Amino acid sequence: MTILQRLLHPSIRPVRLARKKTEVPTNTYQAVAELAGTLRHHQEMPLRIQREWLAAFLALVMMAGLIAGLYLNVTARTAITGREIQSLEAEIAANKRDNADLQTHIAALLSNQSLSQRARSLGFQPVERDEVEYIVVPGYFPPQAATFVQPMAETDLLAARPEYNESLFEWLGRQIESASRPVR
């Protein structure tokens, strides 16, 4: 029989001891002495009952420890994740700065002045008006307008997605709603 079963079994529940009628203590020393007497009385209880009390107490302590441990674990993981978020935010900012740096550096390398100097050092020279020969290239249409497509628009916050905010019931409701939606 487990400790819990033994604790819950009515036949072996500890016998409630009748409160001893005592006189009202006249001073503090007497009160303390009386309390000590109560403890002594508890010590004088049968060993079986004492063990049951101890088991119950230990079970409570274990449960409290378990809950505390779980709480500590979750809190620690949250804290670590929080630090990771902060670290990633810093990394994103650094990467953005690096990107800007690289773009500007590339632009400096490809600047008109740099390219002209390189071209001249390689023996090229600007073409003169009378050196140009114009021909018709069938099917060739020169670009008419500059088009700049940004690779990706700034997205919404990751945390704004429902997965990060909704409760279990809200998630369940959403799943049911999406499952009951007619398929197109």
Next chain:
Amino acid sequence: MKRQFQVRSLSLAIVFAVLASMVIFQMVRIQTSAEAATFLKQAERYAGKYVTLYPERGRIFDRDGFLLAGNKSVYEIGVSLAEMRNPHTIALTLNTVLGLNYEKVYNQLLNPPAELVYLVITDYVSSEKAHELMELQNRLTEEYRNTGDPSLAGLHFKAHLMRSYPERTLASNVLGFVTLENRGYFGVEEKYNNLLAGVPVTVWVPEDPNRAAELPATPRGADLILTIDREIQAMVEEQLRESLEDTGSEAGTIIVMDPRTGEILAMASTPQMDLNNFSQYNEIYKNASEFNRAVSMQYEPGSVFKVLTLAAALDSGAVSPNFSYLDVGFYEIGGAYVYNWDRGAWGPQDLLGCMRHSLNICMTHLADQMGPDLFYTYMRRFGVGHPTGIDLANEARGRLKVPGDTDWYRVDLGTNSFGQGVAMTPIQMMAAASALANEGRMVYPHVLYGMVSNGHQYTTPVQTLGTPISPQTARLVSEILATSMEQGKMASVVEGYRIAGKTGTAQIPGPDGFYVPDEINASFIGWGPVDDPRFMVYVWFEKPDSADWAAYVAAPVFHDVVEKLVVLMGIPPDNVRRQLAGQ
């Protein structure tokens, strides 16, 4: 004895229980007291901090996607006073690497303001210098472990972005610059400052990692695409620099515009500056209007203005295309006499002769035929005396005196007709002349081709400022100008290309209002090819030394610019173009 121990232990337990109860009681009391709200606020203050996230400033590109203005990392360097171990090493290092004053830094570190925990020493340090310092700091950390002496502990580096211009001086007059406060001055940077800067976001960042959350996105400022063509801009700037030396002019301006759309392909004026060293602004420019003379400097355009008078006279019907008159060398108007540029009499002349010889008397004659009301109505339609609205900062509005103004006299009708007594900016003159090259429609000159924001591109539509003249008049005036250029064998003629254009030599009024002898503004405006105009070029030199006439100063520069321009724009000679069109 046993009882005594029991009593003692019990007493101890009771004492602890009482203490614990007191603590709990105090906690409850404080949390329910009147000062609870104040304490909570204090706690909140230390639980995190408000951080303003500044978006990256939008970039500026030319029409082909070359970066004209971007951003680069720079560093703020500060010292955490609690971590600092050796102020001497820090001061000496900053003196050696960054050239900061040793005494000043050392004193700052030793005597910081009260209650200061972090001291900012300097900012906007380049990446190279900052990385040099970081490397030194790491090396000295090991050294300190061994010897315990030199240490750069406490030195902190905070990176942030600042504006950078990879093309340095290229298109500096158009771009403007951004100061350390991230505010744009002049040109595009000032005109579109709000778009480029984006919207800063202030967020509360908790110290407690349990409460850490993703920072909100701060979309970068809008990227701008300009109508400027980098290659044409570079060519124009080179021509301007060379011609400025050749002509000995004080300053110069060259603009290239597509007369069909109003897109500015190149705009250069002197002096120019390396935008990365914007602190030199005060050394280079005496006043703000010098930054971009093309839009901010108004002047008396002189004879280039005659194209507008001719167009107005023809379009209004005041004179017919067959108009002719006898030039006797003077013309009396409003009780004053007007003379030709050479004070000569040119005999019988028609409109072609008027433009070919640039006769002031002819223009006065035309304006007088029109009368003040009609003449000034047309000038208003051409936008004279009104800003064009070009999307560049600090555009001057010009000045056109009209009947009713206290300083207008009848003689002004005569002088205005040949471009004296009227103040215009080069861009105003181009906008007005665009009507002649564009079937009578005046286009809105602009430098913004498009804008990219949040993944979408918005392109600036072509806008018309008005239709001051009919297409027939526009074609007729262009024809007269092209023919007069060809017959005059001017230096502006480009072989193989039919171009319409006009020189302008204007005297410069001094501070007393009288014209200064031997000081002129030399201008040239031209467009081509005449049958299908693809470019319009304006050249203006201030106070040239080499010659007294625009035909010798501005016209050759126009020729050189157009010779290179047709190659860069891929415009074949007229005969080849017609052949190719026929294929």
